[in-house]
Amino acid sequence: MESTLEIVRFRTHEAVTDAAFLKASEEVSAWANAQPGFQYRCLTKEEDGGWLDLVFWADLGAAKAASEKFMAGNGKGEFMTMIDPSTVEMRHLPVRHAMAGDAAAAA
Numbered sequence: 001m002e003s004t005l006e007i008v009r010f011r012t013h014e015a016v017t018d019a020a021f022l023k024a025s026e027e028v029s030a031w032a033n034a035q036p037g038f039q040y041r042c043l044t045k046e047e048d049g050g051w052l053d054l055v056f057w058a059d060l061g062a063a064k065a066a067s068e069k070f071m072a073g074n075g076k077g078e079f080m081t082m083i084d085p086s087t088v089e090m091r092h093l094p095v096r097h098a099m100a101g102d103a104a105a106a107a
Contacts, residue, residue: 003039003095004063008053011087018045024079031070037062050087056095063092 012021025043032038037058044052057063067090 004057004060005093006055006063007091009089011084012082016082028079035066
């Protein structure tokens with residue numbers, strides 16, 4: 001099995017501050033951490049104001065199962081209410097190569 005990278009690109013609603021969004025994201029991170037196959041998650045904001053939510057999973061099955069479970073239960077949470085649903089794009093890609101640097105290995 002190969003690891004899977006889930007990439008979700010989206011924009012928040014205009015009134016949402018970065019600080020409020022990042023705070024709401026903490027609950028999603030805790031939820032993801034408890035899911036089978038979860039490996040790593042990070043959020044980044046692009047220069048054009050869009051967000052990327054990058055989540056590494058053990059395999060595609062784990063990624064899809066977590067996505068379905070999230071939308072069934074957490075889809076109505078504070079995090080999701082901050083996102084403009086018309087802007088959401090999700091992809092799952094196989095990880096062909098990965099390496100952690102010394103700093104990541106020590107953490």
